[in-house]
Amino acid sequence: MQSSLVKIKDSASVFDAARKMKDSNIGSLLVEDSKVYGIVTADDIVFKAVATRKMDSSVKDLLSKPLISVSMDADLAEAARIMGEKDVKRLVVKSGQKIVGIVSQKDIIRISPSLYGVIAKRE
Numbered sequence: 001m002q003s004s005l006v007k008i009k010d011s012a013s014v015f016d017a018a019r020k021m022k023d024s025n026i027g028s029l030l031v032e033d034s035k036v037y038g039i040v041t042a043d044d045i046v047f048k049a050v051a052t053r054k055m056d057s058s059v060k061d062l063l064s065k066p067l068i069s070v071s072m073d074a075d076l077a078e079a080a081r082i083m084g085e086k087d088v089k090r091l092v093v094k095s096g097q098k099i100v101g102i103v104s105q106k107d108i109i110r111i112s113p114s115l116y117g118v119i120a121k122r123e
Contacts (some may be wrong), residue, residue: 021077038064
């Protein structure tokens with residue numbers, strides 16, 4: 001789980017988001033206005049901005065929302081099941097209403113490779 005949460009304003013440019021990800025060595029950023037409401041990933045930048053030549057877009061134009069989350073108390077199998085059902089690569093991890101981290105497919109597969117089939121299941 002990524003516990004160092006890096007945020008970006010939704011009005012930031014695609015370039016600023018990419019630079020922040022590179023500088024922080026991460027693949028996603030939490031997107032906020034007055035509060036966190038979405039996530040933007042490296043894939044979002046590549047597929048929604050670069051590949052479509054919309055580099056003048058703001059983060060708001062690319063982000064994935066609503067945030068899909070899992071409780072900090074959930075086990076890996078539950079996180080994998082949610083990822084498979086929702087077809088997402090990352091989940092926001094919450095303790096109550098507070099965001100405490102982000103868990104990725106790579107995190108789960110690294111810890112428990114047997115859960116790959118659960119994540120890969122698409123409904």
